[in-house]
Amino acid sequence: MDFDFTDEQRDIKSTAHEFLASRYKPEHVRELAESDSPYSDEDWKAISELGWPGIAIAEEHGGEGLGTVELVILQEELGYFCAPSPFIANALAGAAIEAAGSDEQKGKWLPGIASGEARGSAEMTCDPDPILGAAKGASILVMANGNGAKLVEPEEAELERIDMIDSTRAYFRVKAEGGEDMPGDIARAGSVGQIAMAAELVGIAQRALDIAVEYAKERQQFGRPIGAYQAVSHRLAEMLWAVEEARSLTYSAAWAADSDPELVPIAASMAKARASDAGTSVTHDAIQTLGGIGFTWEHDVHFFLKRARASAQMLGTARAHRDNVATLVGLS
Amino acid sequence: MDLTLTESEQEFRDEFRAWIEGNHPGKAPRGGDQVQFEFEREWQRKLHDAGWAGVSWPKEYGGRGATLIEQSIFGEELARAKAPRPANVLGLVMGGPVVIAHGTEPQKERFLEPILSAEEIWCQGFSEPESGSDLASLKTKAVKEDGGWRITGQKVWTTFAHEAKWCMLVARSDSEAPKHKGLTYFLMDMDQDEIEVRPLRQITGEAEFNELFIENAWVPDENVVGGEGNGWMVAITTLMNERAGLGASAALGLANSLDELVELAKERGMASDPIVRDKVARLKIGIEGLRMGALRALTSTMKVGTPGPEGSIAKLQWSSTNQALTELALEIGGPEMLAKDSDWAYRFLRSRANSIEGGTTDVLKNIVAERVLSLPKLR
Numbered sequence: 001m002d003f004d005f006t007d008e009q010r011d012i013k014s015t016a017h018e019f020l021a022s023r024y025k026p027e028h029v030r031e032l033a034e035s036d037s038p039y040s041d042e043d044w045k046a047i048s049e050l051g052w053p054g055i056a057i058a059e060e061h062g063g064e065g066l067g068t069v070e071l072v073i074l075q076e077e078l079g080y081f082c083a084p085s086p087f088i089a090n091a092l093a094g095a096a097i098e099a100a101g102s103d104e105q106k107g108k109w110l111p112g113i114a115s116g117e118a119r120g121s122a123e124m125t126c127d128p129d130p131i132l133g134a135a136k137g138a139s140i141l142v143m144a145n146g147n148g149a150k151l152v153e154p155e156e157a158e159l160e161r162i163d164m165i166d167s168t169r170a171y172f173r174v175k176a177e178g179g180e181d182m183p184g185d186i187a188r189a190g191s192v193g194q195i196a197m198a199a200e201l202v203g204i205a206q207r208a209l210d211i212a213v214e215y216a217k218e219r220q221q222f223g224r225p226i227g228a229y230q231a232v233s234h235r236l237a238e239m240l241w242a243v244e245e246a247r248s249l250t251y252s253a254a255w256a257a258d259s260d261p262e263l264v265p266i267a268a269s270m271a272k273a274r275a276s277d278a279g280t281s282v283t284h285d286a287i288q289t290l291g292g293i294g295f296t297w298e299h300d301v302h303f304f305l306k307r308a309r310a311s312a313q314m315l316g317t318a319r320a321h322r323d324n325v326a327t328l329v330g331l332s
Numbered sequence: 333m334d335l336t337l338t339e340s341e342q343e344f345r346d347e348f349r350a351w352i353e354g355n356h357p358g359k360a361p362r363g364g365d366q367v368q369f370e371f372e373r374e375w376q377r378k379l380h381d382a383g384w385a386g387v388s389w390p391k392e393y394g395g396r397g398a399t400l401i402e403q404s405i406f407g408e409e410l411a412r413a414k415a416p417r418p419a420n421v422l423g424l425v426m427g428g429p430v431v432i433a434h435g436t437e438p439q440k441e442r443f444l445e446p447i448l449s450a451e452e453i454w455c456q457g458f459s460e461p462e463s464g465s466d467l468a469s470l471k472t473k474a475v476k477e478d479g480g481w482r483i484t485g486q487k488v489w490t491t492f493a494h495e496a497k498w499c500m501l502v503a504r505s506d507s508e509a510p511k512h513k514g515l516t517y518f519l520m521d522m523d524q525d526e527i528e529v530r531p532l533r534q535i536t537g538e539a540e541f542n543e544l545f546i547e548n549a550w551v552p553d554e555n556v557v558g559g560e561g562n563g564w565m566v567a568i569t570t571l572m573n574e575r576a577g578l579g580a581s582a583a584l585g586l587a588n589s590l591d592e593l594v595e596l597a598k599e600r601g602m603a604s605d606p607i608v609r610d611k612v613a614r615l616k617i618g619i620e621g622l623r624m625g626a627l628r629a630l631t632s633t634m635k636v637g638t639p640g641p642e643g644s645i646a647k648l649q650w651s652s653t654n655q656a657l658t659e660l661a662l663e664i665g666g667p668e669m670l671a672k673d674s675d676w677a678y679r680f681l682r683s684r685a686n687s688i689e690g691g692t693t694d695v696l697k698n699i700v701a702e703r704v705l706s707l708p709k710l711r
Contacts, residue, residue, distance in 0.1 A: 004631045236705055237705065
């Protein structure tokens, strides 16, 4: 029993943290979020040079051959910096093709997805219409098709950009009649996507907590830092509780995805449900702790609130995942 | 990262699991009375004879020297088998470890073996009517005399006081010193007329706890632990022992209860009720969150000596989940769940103490705020 990162995983985490801290400084995130397109080609190139897009893709298809735990490490750090990046859409497409694609489909698309040179994009919700992240500029789209998934080339699809309150990611409503079915079972990729999204929410929530704690130590009212008052400090303690519980469930689900397939369906649902709630409640509470300044456009915390809300509603809401958990514990 | 057991951890688990299967005494009688206590004492003797009583204790003191993960497995296996608790639980998890950490050689020789064998039961005299969360404000007085100390004061929430031979008692030995500095840790012989034990009836109707009225009781010098004036430091160790490593087995206890709750919901035709489903799923998520957090904390403690932030929330997770679980059982079961002989009614009432005993939820949030988040203190 060793519920901790290996030295190699720890290195990935600290490298990612340092890289993202210098690449996605708050002013850069703001600039991207306020622009027409939140993604920068330069940033994607830098991320691709680190090998991140192929982190969990097999070496035979040009990836790093690592696992869901490593993917989760990167996604948590990307969430921590609210990094505007097509990373998760690309990772989801890679996981889907790797899980369900034919050998030919894998050979055709995975190397580009792994190198970052020919990005993929995947469906993040089908309610009410399919919404894909980062679909524009992608070389291949993965969309639900009954119980499975199909591959759609961009020229076969009609893309409509949706302006969501979360402007740190680009979302597209996609219509596509045609496409090519993938023969395999997509379920595992769905779970990996949910776990990765849970990790992003853990990162977002951790950052919102850090912002709130820092502010509570500095902001003085009635002659004391507000963090000395229990009305504030107990809320911050509850925020830490939410973050840590979501983190424990997310890491254990990531481990299960790599090492214990039977556990994955319930572990992924538990992680996504808990992390969705943690992401939304902690960002709400961060704004409450910040008071008026937290409600201004000028402060960065609203980007985290909006990203958390969007991520909570993609790949299954907390409510839907809890319904799945209820079934899996025997209520049926 | 590897959440499976190592080969030696598996061997440990298999050995203990097989032992329990062959030696399970059945369900303990309830009621907190003599019958229940003797049942639990017999169970501990059985554990001790097979070398399973002081699992966490070092081998040189009659224990098994188990790793933290093994201790956690031990607790999980007990919970899985729904085995009774051993009678001398306070001696095993608090008294023994304190004597091992702070006791003199003669104290180790005198006290440890009878704890393991349940020959001498231990109780804890910390809380007082006016000193609960603010333990260091306690007023029970220790006055120095030739060869020992005279103790006078009142203690409350003392479990097993009727059966106990020894009381872990913290008293004020220096009224001039600052409040944390003037305390001393004593092992007080309960077998003296100067101590009156009165059962404290609780909201379940039974009396798990007692009040102690102490009037000039005697403690010889050789029963001071950790030296005069060091009582706070020694007491903190016992409290840490009370909390360390309980998360995973506590989660298994909750998982057992959740299984029963799921059965209850099905019996009552509520398996497809969306609100019941949502609440059950929240409980499952809370239980697994506790278990996984506990395993993270154990790994961290084994590697670097202390748990990470996840360790600070285990008690909060456990108490809130157990309370929500028993509340849901009453909600699903309807009025008949409130019958006095209903097990769920008992568990509901007992769970109200979960957010008070062993550190209140309110104080634990202060601790998270101050020690984990480094927020300024109000005091």
